[in-house]
Amino acid sequence: MSEQEKIENQNENLSEELLHYECEQALLRAHFEEPSPEAAWQAFRQRVQEEDERKPKLKRSPRFNYWILGGSIAAAVVIGVLFYPYISVQEKEHTMTLFTATNTELPITVEEQLDDSDLTNKMVIAKDETEVVNKGAVFSSKEADYTQRSADEVRTSVASIPCGQVYKIILNDGTEVWLNADSRLVFPTRFVGTKRLVRLEGEAYFKVARNENMPFIIETEKITTQVLGTEFNVKTYKNSEAHITLVDGSVKVRMPEIDKEVMLEPGEDIAYADNDFQVKKVDTSYYTQWRDGYFYFDDMHLSDILSDLGRWYNITIEMEQDSLLINQRLHFIADRSEDIDQVMENLNAFEYLSVSKKENKLTVRRKK
Numbered sequence: 001m002s003e004q005e006k007i008e009n010q011n012e013n014l015s016e017e018l019l020h021y022e023c024e025q026a027l028l029r030a031h032f033e034e035p036s037p038e039a040a041w042q043a044f045r046q047r048v049q050e051e052d053e054r055k056p057k058l059k060r061s062p063r064f065n066y067w068i069l070g071g072s073i074a075a076a077v078v079i080g081v082l083f084y085p086y087i088s089v090q091e092k093e094h095t096m097t098l099f100t101a102t103n104t105e106l107p108i109t110v111e112e113q114l115d116d117s118d119l120t121n122k123m124v125i126a127k128d129e130t131e132v133v134n135k136g137a138v139f140s141s142k143e144a145d146y147t148q149r150s151a152d153e154v155r156t157s158v159a160s161i162p163c164g165q166v167y168k169i170i171l172n173d174g175t176e177v178w179l180n181a182d183s184r185l186v187f188p189t190r191f192v193g194t195k196r197l198v199r200l201e202g203e204a205y206f207k208v209a210r211n212e213n214m215p216f217i218i219e220t221e222k223i224t225t226q227v228l229g230t231e232f233n234v235k236t237y238k239n240s241e242a243h244i245t246l247v248d249g250s251v252k253v254r255m256p257e258i259d260k261e262v263m264l265e266p267g268e269d270i271a272y273a274d275n276d277f278q279v280k281k282v283d284t285s286y287y288t289q290w291r292d293g294y295f296y297f298d299d300m301h302l303s304d305i306l307s308d309l310g311r312w313y314n315i316t317i318e319m320e321q322d323s324l325l326i327n328q329r330l331h332f333i334a335d336r337s338e339d340i341d342q343v344m345e346n347l348n349a350f351e352y353l354s355v356s357k358k359e360n361k362l363t364v365r366r367k368k
Helices: 003-032 037-054 062-093 285-292 302-313 323-327 340-348
Strands: 095-099 108-113 120-125 132-134 137-139 143-145 156-161 167-170 176-179 183-188 196-207 216-219 224-227 231-236 242-248 251-255 260-264 268-273 276-281 294-301 316-320 329-335 353-358 361-366
Touching (some): 196 285, 242 285, 260 268, 294 302, 302 316, 302 323, 302 361, 316 323, 323 361, 329 340, 340 361
Parallel strands (some): 196 216
Antiparallel strands (some): 108 156, 132 137, 137 143, 176 196, 183 196, 216 224, 242 268
């Protein structure tokens, strides 16, 4: 091989290495910079042209011509790679997670604690649980009955209801509480003193036993409700609009964040969010259909509807951060016994919704 041919081969190798380097750098930039396909293409062409001008004006080998062609193909691929991750990142940045599924199917549990000690005496409720009696309290797969709970020391009980299940608690005073999926109720094994206090996270329907000498108080993260004897629904999931819906009797609703109190009459619902509230007349059955096995949403935010679906089906829900979707309210009905694919089909019937599922994640976007 002549000296001139050696020089030519060396230049070809350098050009190949340079092209590889440029591709690698472009791929790295794709993860850290907002790409510009036009700029990437121009920079690549400029680099190739400069290298071509520096090379001796010799006959090019077929190998070098291949790499120039390969370099052009690589540039197109790099631009595609630059652009595609950018789309993915943008989608991720503009998608909000409304509900995150648990990794495993959890059982219903009821735990008791004495004073400030650790939780003890944990009851795990199986779906096919037959009746089990513990200190007078009767536990089954459908309900826990504390009306005959032994009158020894007063303990704090914590009932935790996982995704996809509903459970009923009958408190010591006869008050009935239906707990919706992904909810938690803290209550005493026996009420003593001048008030009956429970704490709720999630959603529950209360049928309160009347006792004018001992008001019944439900504390939640943002709202406190006080009654003497009545029926009403409380919905206070995190990051969702809170609702108190009165079916019968009267309730006093207090919102400590804004230092406001409201008395509700039968057939009224109070919605509370962002330090503001609205009271309106409603058909209360819309807000309590979950007890009968139905989703029934009337003029509800799409995000709240999707969150409820996530809680019931234990599926992660993501929604595109689109102003139309974020502000959208709609009327939606579904049978809870249907599988998630049927619910998806119903949602996709809306002209502006595009709903897809991959593994255990549901993604909702605006239909283009």
